[in-house]
Amino acid sequence: MEEKRKTTGGSRVEVEDLHLAYPRPGRDAEPVLAGITIRVGAGESVAVLGPSGCGKSSFLYVLAGLVEPTSGRVEIDGRPVKRPRPEVALILQETGLLPWKTVWQNATLGLSLKDPREAQRLRSALEDLGLAGLENRYPAQLSGGEKKRVGLARALAQNASLLLLDEPLAALDALTKERVQNLLLKLWRRHGFTLVLVTHDIEEAVFLGQTVVLFSERPARVIGTIPNPEMGEEAYRQSPAFFERVREVRARFTARWRP
Ligand SMILES: Nc1ncnc2c1ncn2[C@@H]1O[C@H](COP(=O)(O)OP(=O)(O)O)[C@@H](O)[C@H]1O
Ligand SMILES: [Mg+2]
Incomplete structure (x- = not known):
């Protein structure tokens, strides 16, 4: 029997028309996020998928309260994010271990x-x-x-009621990566936290995101929001629906990049 997911412990995330530009000495600021709007309900999981350098990490730093946006509304549980909060955990791209x-x-x-x-x-x-x-x-x-x-x-x-994962598994070999993905899925189901994962790995996004949000190249805009309601079981990875969704996501990107 599958245990029922708890979702009451998760945070609600609301991002509206978020812009971020990093200052550059002697030049105009470099725009990195160009009007991102995303809503994540309590206990939901969202995978943000985008090419390297498009602004994914920067997006998480804003959610984590580490980087102040240039403009836009960023709220967690209805309160504007101004500084890091104890209920929000950011897991960095590197292992972050001393x-x-x-x-x-x-x-x-x-x-x-x-x-x-x-x-x-x-x-x-x-x-x-x-x-x-x-x-x-x-x-x-x-x-x-x-x-x-x-x-x-x-x-x-x-x-934490909100887990922000930055390409958490990029450095792992394929089999270890699957094992840790399965574990993440299990933890998300059991603990009921909200999950925002950024990745450039299409399979990872489709395995772990109830919704897959596609970011454009820098400066990042949302170029697609793909519902993925079939996710949630380890076996999804082997199902035709999974391969179909991966294909759909890949097609959305390649359609954009065709010269
Ligand atoms: N603290 C910073 N100051 C200035 N530029 C930055 C900073 N952090 C990231 N950038 C630039 O912002 C862009 C997006 O970076 P990042 O958010 O790390 O993208 P991604 O995680 O999608 O690879 C890159 O061009 C990067 O060089
Ligand atoms: Mg990054």
């Missing part, structure tokens, strides 16, 4: 652990993620997949 700290120390960075529930949540997250027993290892003693999972454990221990 090499001189152990798995446990890395996973507890930014957590006070004064709250015993936080330590308990971290223990159960490490267990869930297959990292129990590796707490005292250093990042250099872990595989690529294990390092990624430490970052996820930190987000889970934080009990």
